[in-house]
Amino acid sequence: MVKYHFETYARMKPLENPENPIGYNIYVEAKVLEIFVPKNESFGHVNNQKEAFQFKFTEILDQDSTQEDVFETVGKALSLSCMDGYNGTIFAYGQTGSGKTYTMSGSDTWQLRGLIPRIFTSIFNEVEQRTNLDYNVYVTFMEIYNECGYDLLDPSHAELPMENWTKIQLYEDLYGNLHLKNLSIHQVRSEQDGIDLLMMGNFIRHVSTTPMNMASSRSHCIFTIAFESRDHESEIIRTSKLHLVDLAGSERISKSHIEGKILEEAKHINLSLTYLEQVIIALHDRQKDTRTHIPYRNSLMTTILRDSLGGNCKTVLIATMNSDANQLEETLSTAKFAKRCSKLVADVSVNEQVDSNLLIQRLRQENAQLKRQLANSSEDSRLTDSPSLTLSDSELCKKQVAMFLANNSQPKLIISTLQQTYRCLQLFKEAILIKEEHYQAEIQQLQDHIQELMQRRIR
């Protein structure tokens, strides 16, 4: 278990109207963004209004930063860490039109492709390099639109009106683990497979034209890459998930003069972002021991991403910000949100488990080999005329084998007679049979449990 401090990155969107920039400074060394707020003259002569706000980030990506810079700074190390068995999440958070989708998915050309396609390139290059490991990579892609979850990789959704889309259902098992029903899982074998799935999902994602953005995403999207890896030499499996979250953008309803469907969407978006903020505040309070309950269940997004928020996960926030003076308030509010996130700390560890099927297979092989050795040694012992094992010899063998099996503190067995060898082999055989029975019993228990869960679901 290691302590992980949430990382926060600022990404400044290039100015659309160069005549109207907000005033800001970037202190590169200190990684501080300073935003200036002009004094409100209507306050009169005695005006103590704060004029400069400073925000510290893990790194600041200024207006000139390229898509490759974003990948190198934010995505590369985290995706490699996920390949090592850690969970990871990247949230893109910011006002509508500030560049979240541009950052995560990218724009039309290959050069302008975003973080997700670049992560796939990096993953599959790494799979080629790590020749001692077998990797399986899977993808799911869901959107949360007006508090309902939908599968963006269900091909039938491209032809059906949204009212007929199947909703994702959530249920929790006896151990408190969340399961998502109606969300398809796709195995990905190459960079191109991954990019094709991203494009397919983005094609059917809910997008509308709003005053702030010609193609505004009206939903939160969670693109998840799941890894399963196994070293050729061991029966340990590592599993991990990397969530790449493109949040819908907050919108000042009074300022944008929207109405009808996009107004309803904006209300849902703003509310769920408020719930996200409440979770962040609660997590911070929990760190200070002033609160225990975290209100994850207030929204679907925070329920699903519970583990990414304060759980076993390396979480990163990219705060996308407009540098246009008209958007000053929103930019400040995004920077304040990032500041809250930067204070969070999580305990993270590699997700490892034993592949019981492989272990049993290996134990069977060892068992068969030991049986052969035993048969040979008893042949030999019949041929030789050695005396039978004394009681103290037998105790010595037991002790040595027990220590060997317990923690390898006995790296070598000290054996001087054929009878001792025979006894030690026998003891190993007994130990292996016990282990095999134990694993079979565990597998049986798991199977019973799964069957019980299935029956409950049918009922």
Ligand SMILES: Nc1ncnc2c1ncn2[C@@H]1O[C@H](COP(=O)(O)OP(=O)(O)OP(=O)(O)O)[C@@H](O)[C@H]1O
């Ligand atoms: N860093 C950038 N460099 C160049 N263009 C950008 C940048 N960020 C955003 N844009 C452009 O600005 C427009 C809006 O960006 P985008 O759709 O990514 O915003 P968004 O934050 O996802 O908005 P919404 O929340 O409404 O979906 C797009 O045309 C995009 O290409």
